[in-house]
Amino acid sequence: MPPKKITHIRREEIVQAALQVIGEKGVHGLTITEIAGRAGMSDANIYRHFKGKQEILGALGDFIGEAVMGKAAGIAAGQGTAVEKLKIIFLAHAALIAANPGLPRFMFSEEIHLGDPHLAKTIAGKMAGYIETLSNVIAAGINDGEFRPLSPRETAITLLGMIQFTALRWSITRGAFNLDGEAGHLWDNFLRLTQTSSSPMPAETNPMGSV
Amino acid sequence: MPPKKITHIRREEIVQAALQVIGEKGVHGLTITEIAGRAGMSDANIYRHFKGKQEILGALGDFIGEAVMGKAAGIAAGQGTAVEKLKIIFLAHAALIAANPGLPRFMFSEEIHLGDPHLAKTIAGKMAGYIETLSNVIAAGINDGEFRPLSPRETAITLLGMIQFTALRWSITRGAFNLDGEAGHLWDNFLRLTQTSSSPMPAETNPMGSV
């Protein structure tokens, strides 16, 4: 009865539907029925385009990897100072999470890490690449005198930890605070931590009570 | 047939068994059968001591809250400089995670955050208290001139992010690196970031390839 679509299109629709479902109900709540409903098709039709749920998760991993890590790598390879690049990467990542809550839910999901070992390894590799990208930018910034002398790798991990922990609190509190704003405060403080010239401490920033 | 035990003992055994199961199989792999097997009893007997799985998760949340946040609060209230306290809290937290992989798995689990709203709120509250505790220590350190002028709250979040992200990478890679050692490197770098007097940069530290 319904019109047909070629599998290339259907795969994209399914992956995007899955990302949305994860954003709302978590990877735990990601069922074939949910995906199918969101994508506007029957459960069985999912299997015309994917071998199974695992393959959907794999495709989603690739998509997210490109959206987050790929984008960061592009920015890192482009023009600008190290501080500028890092800021763009950091804030863009936060904005991407704010627009797609399913993104951190997927990346940090137990089902992913403890499920299919191949997928877990792929994700771990992407994460390692991300750390590497940031480390290189930071190392360049240290060379140029933009940053104080730091360990690039540890500093990169610190930066990613800020994002992840904030995404987590945002997720737990079900969006009780403004993620972009919070990311801005964290970035300002990070700059004060890392930059060569010490600057005066601005007014206290706590726009969200607690948590 | 088997000897009996009073419910007070049984509840502890069940909670500890649950923590172990989560450490090995994640919250996703936490089934009543797994808990019962680990605790050496039948599935049905679990229900003599807990109303259901949710109540076990609640008890586990209380236990973990006491083990991590409670301990940190005790250290914060004790003797020593701000730097000393923070270091002890940070490294003790890492050591606790290394000994109990189920701990971060539980805290960061989707099932917890998206499951029972009451439990989610409890966990969020404990996390907010933890941030508050660290913020106060950092603020005191700033006052005493131990730390540069920073935003205490954002710095506390940065510190917790370091722990969480490291725990995550450790979890994904299934313990591929030494968690305590990694925590040590991160702490050293954090000190360099925050302390008043700038110190020389030690040799590069990357004991684990990548990820």
Next chain:
DNA sequence: CTGTAATGTAAATGAGCATTCACATTACAG
């Protein structure tokens, strides 16, 4: 001793979910 409340178990029960099956319908090559 004795009875009874607490503790323990094996075997249902019932719900949710991934996957498969048997059978349409569409679109397009020829």
Next chain:
DNA sequence: CTGTAATGTGAATGCTCATTTACATTACAG
């Protein structure tokens, strides 16, 4: 047009898992 490969669907199928039920056994108060 026509046949056929790709898409599409509702209805099984079979598995896992939380929870309940019906029936022992233990420990202890009296």
